[in-house]
Amino acid sequence: GQQVMQIPQYQHVQEGEDFTTYCNSSTTLSNIQWxxxxxxxxxxxxxxxxxxxxxxxxxxxTFQFGEAKKNSSLHITATQTTDVGTYFCAGRGTYxxxxxxxxxxxxxx
Amino acid sequence: EAEVAQSPxxxxxxxxxxxxxxxxxxxxxxxxxxxxxxxxxxxxxxVQFQDESVVDDSQLPKDRxxxxxxxxxxxxxxxxxxxxxxxxxxxxxxxxxxxDYNEQFFGPGTRLTVL
Numbered sequence: 001g002q003q004v005m006q007i008p009q010y011q012h013v014q015e016g017e018d019f020t021t022y023c024n025s026s027t028t029l030s031n032i033q034w035x036x037x038x039x040x041x042x043x044x045x046x047x048x049x050x051x052x053x054x055x056x057x058x059x060x061x062t063f064q065f066g067e068a069k070k071n072s073s074l075h076i077t078a079t080q081t082t083d084v085g086t087y088f089c090a091g092r093g094t095y096x097x098x099x100x101x102x103x104x105x106x107x108x109x
Numbered sequence: 110e111a112e113v114a115q116s117p118x119x120x121x122x123x124x125x126x127x128x129x130x131x132x133x134x135x136x137x138x139x140x141x142x143x144x145x146x147x148x149x150x151x152x153x154x155x156v157q158f159q160d161e162s163v164v165d166d167s168q169l170p171k172d173r174x175x176x177x178x179x180x181x182x183x184x185x186x187x188x189x190x191x192x193x194x195x196x197x198x199x200x201x202x203x204x205x206x207x208x209d210y211n212e213q214f215f216g217p218g219t220r221l222t223v224l
Contacts, residue, residue: 004151030209031209033211033212033213035213041217042200042215042216042217042218043152043200043202043213043215044215045212045213045214048210048211048212050209088151088152090151090213092211095157095164095165096154096157096164096165097154097211097213098154099144099151099152099153099154100151101150101151102150102151
């Protein structure tokens with residue numbers, strides 16, 4: 001069945017450093033979503049990517065969808081303590097979303 | 110701002126007991142999801158409804174879990190009997206049916222502990 005993996009599992013950065021998490025699917029995706037989950041909270045939608053090679057930006061966050069629509073990345077420029085949390089990708093195959101394993105980000109002030 | 114409601118927020122039960130969780134999605138959202146999230150892992154889809162119909166329940170342990178959305182609005186997830194391995198966060202989410210755009214709105218979840 002479809003699997004979605006994320007690397008790294010954990011990332012500790014100094015405030016102001018950049019951060020990237022990578023998402024890889026075993027199958028081609030129709031679209032991919034990214035969510036952020038704060039400690040003790042629930043996932044909150046960040047963005048959805050649909051087109052091959054698509055790049056979207058939200059302030060310091062840059063999202064990319066691979067040309068083959070099997071991988072994606074989230075890059076945060078100049079991290080802040082408010083970026084702390086776990087970032088999940090969710091890839092859609094036919095009609096359902098499979099969540100990735102998540103990358104937990106810690107930002108050291 | 111509209112939110113997905115879930116109750117209870119916390120549930121402690123003994124193994125072999127029955128438990129039930131309730132979810133009220135955002136008004137007008139046709140799609141409703143139940144996820145299970147084990148600590149340190151990503152949410153795992155248990156069941157997905159489109160209105161009152163089940164779209165996918167391939168990962169739902171049907172010998173002990175059941176889910177319903179009778180009028181296509183709120184939904185109930187039941188576990189009977191509960192097992193130790195069922196301890197997890199149970200998240201409900203909803204989304205509009207809007208073409209290929211399916212932003213999922215999550216509720217606060219029900220934290221289940223089975224003793």
